[in-house]
Amino acid sequence: MIEISKKFDQPPVLILTAEQAVHSVSENRDELSRWFRFRLPTDKSVKLLSSKADFHDFSLRHDFPVPRTAILESPCDVALLDQLTFPCVLKPDDKRSALSGEKERAIRVDTLKEAREHAAAMLETPGGIVAQEWIEGADSNIYFTLFYRGDNGQAVATFTGRKLSCYPRNVGSTAVCIAAPDAREVLEPMTLAFAECAGMDGMGSMEYKWDDHHLKFVMIEPTVGRTDWQEEIATLCGVNIPFSAYQYELGHPVASPEPRQASVAWRATLIDKLPRHLRTGVTNMVDGYFRWDDPLPALKYYCLNDPLRRIVQLAQQKSPSARPGMC
Structure with missing residues (x-):
């Protein structure tokens, strides 16, 4: 990383996308901060928030709702x-x-x-x-708030979205998601309050699930120091969080992006389908890999990266014996 940085006239902005990278950069932050611009919680906070056990105990001590x-x-x-x-x-x-x-x-x-x-x-x-x-509710009860926090806890950019389906069912990653403006007023203040309490500076997010029995949102787990799987739905709806972070760290003015009431949904792959009963209002489905003006990522993913696995995955999703979608 240091050798790459030496090729730039100024220290480049470092935006992390993987769990392992967050820990590597956090543990070597003193040396890397000479070569890159990046913002992370303290190493103690990174380790605390990366542990589901420590996150649970921290949330209980500070009266945040967890299962x-x-x-x-x-x-x-x-x-x-x-x-x-x-x-x-x-x-x-x-x-x-x-x-x-x-x-x-x-x-x-x-x-x-x-x-x-x-x-x-x-x-x-x-x-x-x-x-x-288990928190009772379907896949579509899963929500998330993405954010970037700067100096003194400034909320540089925030976005709240909702999963419509997961893969694998019950416990999988996001398959299809949309914006969730109806939940924004509840989840964004709660997320930023937690971030302030836990010292979550920089890139992060919180996942929630609406509990059908107790009629409230419950925190599932945070993401600390990196972009999340659902980051692109925010960009499609007008809130480009990585770009806002980039501008902020360079000291450029950052406009406060307001999410558009977009009728767009993001899907992880072409295989993932929008649940029939949740299609109302969604007019545009965007694939995680394919774009007409940039087809090579899709070519590599769908045709070169184990295409047999895609066929098996599709067959599993179509199987009538699969349990109804819950996550």
Whole structure:
């Protein structure tokens, strides 16, 4: 990275997009700050917010709404699952263990027996896990607020969106999403209040789910120090958060972008479909890889990066035995 920076007349703005990169830059920030312009929370805050267990404890201490959770650090802690109401979701405490393939990213379990079996298997590899009680609601109950915070907590840019479907169902990544102006007045102040409390400077986001039983939003997990999977829906709706961050860090004036009431939806791939009952008002579907004026990313992704896997994925989505969409 330093060798790349030496090619520029001025330190370039560094915008991170991957979990591992956030930790690498955070741990080497003193040296890298001589060569790049970037904004991150303190390393202590990066580590706290990257741990689902620490995030849960922090949220409880500061009265932010989170699902009831058991923290399992070793096989001896499996007994803590007895305290939960099922179904639940099991996740690795540190997302990097899922990205490296050491643990499953997320598993929904419907019974205590099933939870004990999966928890024991996940704890065979280094690192703890968390078990969160399931928040009732469909995929479309998932919301998110993206942001960039500058000096003194200034909200440089914010955007609130809503997932319409996930893949895999129940516990997957965003498949289709849209803007959510109706939730903005509730979620953006809550997100920025959490960011202020936790010292979340720079790029970040918070994911929520609307609880159909208790009729309230519950925090699921934050993203710290990097762009999120849903960043492009914000840009399509007029809020280009990375560009606003770039302008801000260069000291240029940043106009306060207001999200447009766009009828656009973003989908991760051509395979992902907009749920039929949620199509009202959506007139434009934008693919995550394909553009007529820039087709090469789609060519590489769909034709060169394991096309057989795309066919299998499509077949799974069309399977009538698949469980109705929940996330």
